[in-house]
Amino acid sequence: MKKKIIAYNRVETPVLEDLQKKYDVYFYKNIDTKTDPLFLEHLSEAQGIIGLELEVDKELLEHAPHLEIVSNVSVGHNNLDMEQLTERGIMATNTPDVLTDTVADTVFGLLISTARRIPELDQLVKNGEWKTEAIEPEYFGTDVHHKKLGIIGMGRIGQAIAQRAHFGFDMDILYHSRTRKPDVEEKFSATYCTLDELLSESDFICLITPLTPETEGMIGKREFQLMKKSGIFINGSRGKTIVEQDLIDALKTSEIAAAGLDVFEKEPVNAINPLLQMKNVVTTPHIGSSTYETELKMSELAAHNLEAGLNGRKPPNLIDESVWKT
Numbered sequence: 001m002k003k004k005i006i007a008y009n010r011v012e013t014p015v016l017e018d019l020q021k022k023y024d025v026y027f028y029k030n031i032d033t034k035t036d037p038l039f040l041e042h043l044s045e046a047q048g049i050i051g052l053e054l055e056v057d058k059e060l061l062e063h064a065p066h067l068e069i070v071s072n073v074s075v076g077h078n079n080l081d082m083e084q085l086t087e088r089g090i091m092a093t094n095t096p097d098v099l100t101d102t103v104a105d106t107v108f109g110l111l112i113s114t115a116r117r118i119p120e121l122d123q124l125v126k127n128g129e130w131k132t133e134a135i136e137p138e139y140f141g142t143d144v145h146h147k148k149l150g151i152i153g154m155g156r157i158g159q160a161i162a163q164r165a166h167f168g169f170d171m172d173i174l175y176h177s178r179t180r181k182p183d184v185e186e187k188f189s190a191t192y193c194t195l196d197e198l199l200s201e202s203d204f205i206c207l208i209t210p211l212t213p214e215t216e217g218m219i220g221k222r223e224f225q226l227m228k229k230s231g232i233f234i235n236g237s238r239g240k241t242i243v244e245q246d247l248i249d250a251l252k253t254s255e256i257a258a259a260g261l262d263v264f265e266k267e268p269v270n271a272i273n274p275l276l277q278m279k280n281v282v283t284t285p286h287i288g289s290s291t292y293e294t295e296l297k298m299s300e301l302a303a304h305n306l307e308a309g310l311n312g313r314k315p316p317n318l319i320d321e322s323v324w325k326t
């Protein structure tokens with residue numbers, strides 16, 4: 001009998017079609033996973049889950065007695081209750097590496113767009129408000145090259161950001177991470193420092209840690225106050241790593257100059273969120289990894305992980321290796 005799989009939110013079409021040849025696949029999108037009766041029925045039979053941002057918690061797992069593996073189509077796995085999964089011996093996997101450069105490009109794109117006010121000035125041109133041959137100084141931006149960049153979370157993506165900053169833009173790099181990385185320091189002439197030093201000395205700050213109990217709300221009122229008034233803050237991690245209301249306040253009181261945000265406390269972001277009214281805030285809808293090429297690679301890797309797990313092979317990207325019994 002074919003194994004049963006729940007596919008959720010995003011599995012690229014060619015990958016989904018390939019899975020459909022080998023398994024019974026039930027694809028769901030934009031449903032209430034706590035109450036949807038058909039979803040819960042399929043979940044009760046499923047051996048595998050593959051997808052993006054499905055909240056896999058105790059309640060969901062209680063409806064999934066046959067589950068063997070949850071394969072995230074993302075590197076972030078804050079949607080998974082790892083304690084519950086491990087306790088039940090259910091494998092969980094993610095998609096590191098294949099998206100690293102794409103996310104670093106997004107973060108750097110946000111950084112340049114925010115510093116040079118590209119979306120705001122694009123609107124000005126398109127609205128017919130470019131009135132003088134020489135644009136007025138009130139529309140000038142700030143330089144990116146040769147400035148100081150602070151990276152919080154010097155992992156795979158953090159290092160790809162550092163590479164762009166160091167080799168492409170001659171920036172000075174400060175970083176703060178759980179551990180010091182001498183190879184990174186040498187490669188990008190980066191300096192390790194405390195979080196407070198990084199916040200007070202950087203011209204640009206990129207946050208790119210995972211969302212964990214330790215990083216939840218790690219950037220709030222105190223941290224924004226430590227930043228330079230000319231400071232530009234970029235968040236590519238998860239919305240909940242910052243206290244969003246404190247960011248709003250810091251921008252309103254000019255505690256910092258501007259922000260570039262790919263992620264929000266609540267997604268999709270609420271249309272009345274004050275951040276959306278601010279000219280000095282550049283936003284994108286959580287598209288860090290969303291290019292055709294990279295999303296396909298993520299789906300392929302997630303399917304590879306899923307199929308390994310379902311067929312008795314160790315998935316290459318097991319998050320908690322302790323569940324693998326040889």
Ligand SMILES: NC(=O)c1ccc[n+]([C@@H]2O[C@H](COP(=O)([O-])OP(=O)(O)OC[C@H]3O[C@@H](n4cnc5c(N)ncnc54)[C@H](O)[C@@H]3O)[C@@H](O)[C@H]2O)c1
Pocket residue numbers: 075076077096097099103152153154155156157158176177178179208209210211212214215236237238262263286287288289
């Ligand atoms: N915006 C997007 O679309 C998008 C896309 C991919 C990843 N992400 C986010 O980026 C995160 C990082 O991805 P990665 O592949 O670089 O992961 P990674 O594990 O390689 O790197 C994470 C880094 O954060 C550091 N870190 C963890 N806790 C910390 C703390 N309390 N203080 C300082 N540093 C801390 C770790 O030491 C590590 O160096 C993901 O977990 C995800 O949340 C977002």
Ligand SMILES: O=C(O)[C@H](O)CO
Pocket residue numbers: 073074075076077099286288289
């Ligand atoms: O963590 C990731 O891979 C991304 O945020 C998914 O979109």
